[in-house]
Amino acid sequence: xxxxxxxxxxxxxxxxxxxxxxxxxxxxxxxxxxxxxxxxxxxxxxxxxxxxxxxxxxxxxxxxxxxxxxxxxxxxxxxxxxxxxxxxxxxxxxxxxxxxxxxxxxxxxxxxxxxxxxxxxxxxxxxxxxxxxxxxxxxxxxxxxxxxxxxxxxxxxxxxxxxxxxxxxxxxxxxxxxxxxxxxxxxxxxxxxxxxxxxxxxxxxxxxxxxxxxxxxxxxxxxxxxxxxxxxxxxxxxxxxxxxxxxxxxxxxxxxxxxxxxxxxxxxxxxxxxxxxxxxxxxxx
Numbered sequence: 001x002x003x004x005x006x007x008x009x010x011x012x013x014x015x016x017x018x019x020x021x022x023x024x025x026x027x028x029x030x031x032x033x034x035x036x037x038x039x040x041x042x043x044x045x046x047x048x049x050x051x052x053x054x055x056x057x058x059x060x061x062x063x064x065x066x067x068x069x070x071x072x073x074x075x076x077x078x079x080x081x082x083x084x085x086x087x088x089x090x091x092x093x094x095x096x097x098x099x100x101x102x103x104x105x106x107x108x109x110x111x112x113x114x115x116x117x118x119x120x121x122x123x124x125x126x127x128x129x130x131x132x133x134x135x136x137x138x139x140x141x142x143x144x145x146x147x148x149x150x151x152x153x154x155x156x157x158x159x160x161x162x163x164x165x166x167x168x169x170x171x172x173x174x175x176x177x178x179x180x181x182x183x184x185x186x187x188x189x190x191x192x193x194x195x196x197x198x199x200x201x202x203x204x205x206x207x208x209x210x211x212x213x214x215x216x217x218x219x220x221x222x223x224x225x226x227x228x229x230x231x232x233x234x235x236x237x238x239x240x241x242x243x244x245x246x247x248x249x250x251x252x253x254x255x256x257x258x259x260x261x262x263x264x265x266x267x268x269x270x271x272x273x274x275x276x277x278x279x280x281x282x283x284x285x
Contacts, residue, residue, distance in 0.1 A: 004029045004056055006049045009068075012076075015096035017089070024097055025076035027068040030060035034130070035106040036283065037067045037094065039114030040074065041137070041265075042086075043175070044159045044168065044201060045194035047075035050186065051111055054272035055279070062280045067106070069094055071117065073207075079199040082207040086214040090117035091124050098128065105130055107283055111268060112137040112240060116215045122225045123218065132229040133279055136240045136265045138248045141217035143241040152239030152265065160205050163194055176264040177236045222251025229255035230282045234263030234270065 009027040016022075027048055036059050040051035048068030059066050070077040071090045082089055094117065098106060107130040110118035115137025122129045142148050149157075155171040168191055173179045194201065207214060229252045233245040242259065249257045258278060260271050268275045 004060060006053070010076075013097055013100050015093055015100065017092050017096060020080075022072050022078045022080065022093060024072065024078070024093060025070040026097060027056075027066075029056050029066040029068075030064060032060070032064040034064050034283075035067060035103050036064045037069060037098075037106045037108050039069060039090070039094070039108065039110040039117050040071065041112030041114055042074075042204075043112075043156055043171065043190075044163060044204075045190035045192075047193060049075075050189055050193070051114070051266075052109075052268060055109075055268050055276055058276040058280060062283075064107075064283070067097075067101075067103075069097055071113070073200050073203060075193060075197075079197065079203045081203045081210065082214060083210045085120070085216050086113070086207070087116040087120035087216065087218075088124070091120035094121055095125055095128070104128065107131045107133070109133040109135075109279065110137060111135045112265065113215065116140070119218060119222075119225070122227055123221055126224075126226065129227045131283055132225070132227050133232065133282065134229065134245075134248060135232040135267050136234065136237055137215075137244075138231070139218045139222065139244065139251075140213065140215040141219055141244070141247070143243050145243055146241040150239055150241065152237075156239070157205075157208070159194075160201050163198070163201050165191055168194065174238045174264065176266050176270050177234065177262050178270075181270050219247055219251055222248065223253060225252045226254065228282075230279070231255055231257045232267050232275070232278070233257070233259050234265060234267050235259050235261050236263055237265045239265040
């Protein structure tokens with residue numbers, strides 16, 4: 001068994017958030033002095049491991065301790081009905097986890113919802129952030145070029161309402177630019193995660209009904225972020241359009257943008273080797 005396998009790195013922590021106790025699942029890999037936290041997206045059946053399994057070992061090999069947190073409402077973490085900004089909720093829970101682990105500062109890598117959550121954390125806990133890497137997320141708001149909600153978000157919500165294997169496959173097929181990048185193991189793992197935790201699915205749809213803007217537009221606050229930020233996008237992203245990435249770069253003063261062609265919503269999976277090199281170089285002091 002690999003030292004950094006899904007099972008070998010699995011951990012739990014009990015976090016209190018505004019009087020609510022949440023059992024939060026995470027993976028803890030490596031023992032470097034500097035910490036990288038990776039935050040997953042919001043798709044049904046998502047988890048930190050399924051999002052970032054291709055990226056953990058290169059970061060550990062570069063000398064980092066890598067934490068993959070499963071946000072409340074996903075994977076093995078407790079479920080929750082969110083009646084507020086989910087980005088802010090995830091940021092508070094992450095702060096609670098880092099506090100419990102004795103980690104005072106971390107670099108954040110966020111995909112989609114994870115990007116929104118990383119930005120919320122940088123705004124609310126600026127002194128706890130090293131560098132930011134945002135892919136396919138970081139702020140809500142409308143696109144100037146693509147009808148909203150996008151086709152990907154419509155399919156995502158369809159899976160939450162009607163969680164079947166066919167609907168999951170339809171969503172995953174446009175998750176990436178080339179569906180041949182999807183492995184049978186990935187699809188079966190997502191399906192198993194999704195069907196094992198129907199409470200997550202039901203609570204996500206309830207949350208949307210109670211608070212439709214789970215991921216608010218924070219464009220007006222982006223200038224408050226002083227952390228060096230790398231924005232990475234797939235030009236063919238059918239979930240979160242690329243002009244969102246342009247808004248992030250326009251708003252965050254110390255930021256840069258790297259666009260991958262022939263790439264969908266999952267840069268870290270579709271172009272893992274190049275993504276890993278890009279991120280390791282960016283995080284280096």
